Amino acid sequence: MHSEAKWPLKLAATAGLLFLHIPLGLIILYAFTTEEKSYQFPPPGLTTQWFAKAWFDRPDIWPPLYLSLEVALISTLLAMILGTCAAAALSRARFYGRNSLSLLFVLPIALPGIITGMALRSAFDIMSIAFSTWTIILGHTTFCMVVVYNNVLARFRRTSGEMVEASMDLGATGTQTFIYVVLPQIASALLAGGMLAFALSFDEVIVTTFTAGQQTTLPIWIYGELRHPTIRPITNVVAIFVIAVTFVPILFAYYFTRESES
Amino acid sequence: MTAPSALASLLFRKPGLLTFALLAPPIFWLVVVYLGSLFALMLQSFYALDDFSGLILHEFTLATYAHLFDEANIQIILRTLIMAAVVTVASAIIAFPIAYYAARFARGKMKALFYLAVMMPLWSSYLVKIYAWKLILAKEGIVSWVANLLHGQWLIDALLSIPSIGGSSLSFSYIGTFLVFVYIWLPYMILPIQTSLERVPYSLIEASTDLGATPAQTFRNIIFPLAFPGVVAGSIFTFSLTLGDYIVPQIVGNSRLMIGQAVYTFQGTSGDIPLAAAFTVVAMFIMGTYLTVAKRLGAFDAL
Incomplete structure (x- = not known):
């Protein structure tokens, strides 16, 4: 087993990994190009002017950014509450219909986003609900909940219920038990789930287009720029920003769950 | 109290x-x-759009489903199924060596590096990944540049001249759509295959070698059959995600629609929510069938 891999395997694995990483590198390179009308390669020159231009000269970027942040924050918060409740209940209890419930809780992620999106769109139409920030949040919370649920459920399965029993036997109130016993046990998993949910919501576009109506979130803004490009390097600057905003929480989440497992 | x-x-x-x-x-x-x-x-x-008023008639009818059998709509469904199947097979072929190397040869730091190298593209922004391919496949982009450098422009031209999958440039052809799909869903295929490969007991491989099997025979008769449920598990993601996507073919592709685009267009510009809903039900039905078959092949144990 501990023999060396043969060269064709090494070559195929390396080529596959390069295929995964080169495109993201190009996004960063093109944010510095001096060419704004086409995707000329190699870039005719390099400049950092687009970062300043995106910040100062493009007021159209800010409202979508704020809307995306608002939606992601509220959805994540709701998802953390709902996901934790579901995980707490399903990790211990045994009752009739438990397996179908577990299936229900992963369905919003297992089915393609277009189904969730179109389903919500159909419901809003039948009930004559007008599009608003809350219709977007409704969709996002549904799939964010699943991410939190999965993370917290995994943690609950690895902790025992004896601590809770001991705490209650020793006279702690339910609130005290929750704050001093349960919360510290699940905190890092909950935080990791919340971070993943935030990243997922901040970047989501498929469900959002069906629930946003005329509103523009940051991914919808980018989608618009992809279809009808204006100043192309500016799109790259925003893309780098999105990569950063989604990467930081994911690295944190990785760190939190890794630390507790080793 | x-x-x-x-x-x-x-x-x-x-x-x-x-x-x-x-x-x-x-x-x-x-x-x-x-x-x-x-x-x-x-x-x-089960509702239908009134052709004259353009309003949705809230009465039970099968007219919308009958509409699905129009030549153009059947084409949309078939086209999407073929794309999802081809993307799935290609992803499995590219993913297997990576998963195999990571599961059987990478150790310690190398292993963590492999894991991060697969997870980072998986979690990076979906739209940004598609955008990257618009840059790559553009006529003046890096693919043409490399092709010119190697005097291989004729190869791209030959590919693009193939009827139905070709087009005016890579970013306006099915070849382009296919490449982007494979790229963005590849990590979803690598991870389950790696998991199932890691579960293959080493004693079985030793036994096979001891009994005189060549490495190729061991792979074909022992390792691959045991890792196959992982491939099926990965295929659930690649198939389902391709089936429902409408953004990739819209950004990189030609004007012929896939199911996702049909749903998006009908509910949006034409206001035909019933037809969009019927197309979505078709996607649900296809996924339901696919999941039933995958379950039979043991994919759920590999997740």
Whole structure:
């Protein structure tokens, strides 16, 4: 087993990994190009002017950014509450219909986003609900909940219920038990789930287009720029920003769950 | 005893009640928002658009489903199925060596590096990944540059001249759409294959070698059959995600629609929510069938 891999395997694995990483590198390179009308390669020159231009000269970027942040924050918060409740209940209890419930809780992620999106769109139409920030949040919370649920459920399965029993036997109130016993046990998993949910919501576009109506979130803004490009390097600057905003929480989440497992 | 603490002890003494109290909010959400919407979706697919007024007639009819059998709509469904199948097979072929190397040869730091190298593209922004391919496949982009450098422009031209999968440039052809799909879903294929490869007991491989099998025979008769459920598990993602996507073919592709684009267009510009809903039900039906087959092949144990 501990023999060396043969060269064709090494070559195929390396080529596959390069295929995964080169495109993201190009996004960063093109944010510095001096060419704004086409995707000329190699870039005719390099400049950092687009970062300043995106910040100062493009007021159209800010409202979508704020809307995306608002939606992601509220959805994540709701998802953390709902996901934790579901995980707490399903990790211990045994009752009739438990397996179908577990299936229900992963369905919003297992089915393609277009189904969730179109389903919500159909419901809003039948009930004559007008599009608003809350219709977007409704969709996002549904799939964010699943991410939190999965993370917290995994943690609950690895902790025992004896601590809770001991705490209650020793006279702690339910609130005290929750704050001093349960919360510290699940905190890092909950935080990791919340971070993943935030990243997922901040970047989501498929469900959002069906629930946003005329509103523009940051991914919808980018989608618009992809279809009808204006100043192309500016799109790259925003893309780098999105990569950063989604990467930081994911690295944190990785760190939190890794630390507790080793 | 104050009221809240009395409540807490009551809940603690009756765990069934606690479970119920915890489950009520999330279940309420999923049943009302999610299942309720899915029900609305089914309902909409049995309505129809009035051709004259352009309004949705809220009466039960099968007219919208009959509409699905129009030549153009059948084409859309077939095209999407073929794309999803081809993307799935290609992803499996590219993913297998990476997963195999990571599972059987990478150790320690190398292993962590492999894991991060697969996870980072998986989690980076979906739109940004598509955008990257628009840069790559553009006529003046890096692919043409490399092709010119190697005097291989004729190869790209030859590929693009193939009827139906070719087009005016890579970013306006099915070849381009296919490449982007493979790229963005590849990590979803690598991870389950790696997991199932890691579960193959080493003793079986030793036994096979001891009994005189060549490495190729061991791979074909031992390793691959045991890792196959992982491939099927990965294919659930690549197939389902390709089936429902409408952004990739819109950004990189030609003007002929896939199911996702049909749903998006019908509910949007043409306001034909019933037809969009019926197309979505088709996607659900296809996924349901696919999941049933995948379950038979043991894919769920590999997740």
